[in-house]
Amino acid sequence: MKFLDLQKVNAVYATDLKRIAAEVIDSGWYLLGKYVKLFEEQLSFYLGCKYTVATGNGLDALRLILRAYIEMGVMQEGDEVIVPANTYIATILAITDNRLVPVFVEPDEQTLNLDFSLIENYVTNRTKAIMLVHLYGRCCWGEQVKVVARKYNLKIVEDNAQAMGAKSHICGLSGSYMTGALGDAAGNSFYPTKNLGALGDSGAVTTSDEELAMVVRALANYGSEKKYYNRYQGFNSRMDELQAAFLSLKLKYLDIENERRRVNAETYSILLQNAELILPQQAGEEHIWHQYIVRSSKRNQLQNWLQKQGVDTQIHYPLPPHLQECYPEYNHLSFPLTERLSQEILSLPISSYMGKEELTIIAEAINSFAE
Structure with missing residues (x-):
């Protein structure tokens, strides 16, 4: 018995996926088109946040959030990010790729998520963010996180790679109860094995911070807000039209x-x-x-x-x-x-x-x- 059979996962959608693929191919437009725009709008509505920026993958989504905060002057190289010690390597890579410092904290043994009672012990004058990981699909959120973040003026960044569709019983910063819209920003992954999985790599940044969304969007497109004019030293991290169309279909279910x-x-x-x-x-x-x-x-x-x-x-x-x-x-x-x-x-x-x-x-x- 396979651990996960992706053919079975997508079999129920096979007819529609093939039809959608044909539509995208026939459109002749494969990047930064109507399907990406549609999916971004749908995901923002689903989560209850204001902005979604589709990216090439989930790791890039987290990297882009932190890089945007650096460009905005919220963080600088050498600043610290509190993060659970038992996360996947991608969470840490996003931090160190931006020359920030991960500060590891033990999880709660019952939830396997970050132990909220330990967070404040690790805050220093270099701490600028708490990165919450909704590990294995379980929401990692609580009033203690909000209190510590407010007390020390810290950003709350969610690694929502594994929990798309999970809900908190405690309201998030922007009024949503959905993971991916609880903190200041979230990195989301649609790797094929995820609950909402594409048929290839893709991800998204979700936030209700307009400035952050604008900077992330530019950074993901070579640092450019206007073609051939580059404000930032950016990346190339864009969701393609085909994956956006697939995700738009699967989000409904x-x-x-x-x-x-x-x-x-x-x-x-x-x-x-x-x-x-x-x-x-x-x-x-x-x-x-x-x-x-x-x-x-x-x-x-x-x-x-x-x-x-x-x-x-x-x-x-x-x-x-x-x-x-x-x-x-x-x-x-x-x-x-x-x-x-x-x-x-x-x-x-x-x-x-x-x-x-x-x-x-x-x-x-x-x-x-x-x-």
């Missing part, structure tokens, strides 16, 4: 697909009975279950057992960013909880196309594991 994932997550939590496992918390609309994460001190043995039973699983993530070879300057740091989680976490197959029969087969294989 996102809430339905996310609800199917919630049902599947609840089913897992009922069926899984192995005492070796720590199961994830249910969190209602705050979780869209990009991944269903279980924990076990015998994770590697469990993964090998499931592989023998024909069940494919993955580890998100086996080595934290501060221990990666590309960051020798941080290898000496110690984050015990983050490091323990990296040895315990196992991602089970979960998607909108799966039914109870498949979940039962996986659960029975797990329940039969004994080491």
Whole structure:
């Protein structure tokens, strides 16, 4: 059983996707056209923010936000960004690519998201932002974050790569309850495996800050607001028309697909009975279950057992960013909880196309594991 079968993910849309592809091809316009504009408008409406700037991928979206803040004078090289220690490497790359300094903070062991109670301990006179990661699809938001951000005049940047469609029960800064519109700005990814996935790379910056949106848009287009006139030393990071058209179609069904994932997550939590496992918390609309994460001190043995039973699983993530070879300057740091989680976490197959029969087969294989 595949961990994720993208053919099945897109099969339900296949006829419309092929029709849309033909329309884009026949239009003769493949970048910065009507389909990108339409998707930007639709995503802003869906999230409840004022501006969306489509980008080439999710990493670029985060990079562009921080670079825009530097161009705007909000940040400068050497400033610090508070970030969870247990995130994916892309979150950290966005910070260091802009010659900013990541300040790692341990997660909450129950939610696996940033531990809000620790944030203020890491604020210095160089801190300029808190980067929240809605890890595995669970909303990372709370009043404590808003209070600390206001107290120290910090920007709140969301890494919303994994949680498109999740909702907070606490209102965001601009009045929205949706991840991607809670903080000052958000980087979003539409990599094919995401809940809202393109058929290639693409991403978006979402914000209600008009100046930030304008600077990001220029930076993503070679730093140009007017063709051949470059205000900034920018990038080339633009969503193409084909991906925008695909995403425009799939956005209409996102809430339905996310609800199917919630049902599947609840089913897992009922069926899984192995005492070796720590199961994830249910969190209602705050979780869209990009991944269903279980924990076990015998994770590697469990993964090998499931592989023998024909069940494919993955580890998100086996080595934290501060221990990666590309960051020798941080290898000496110690984050015990983050490091323990990296040895315990196992991602089970979960998607909108799966039914109870498949979940039962996986659960029975797990329940039969004994080491």
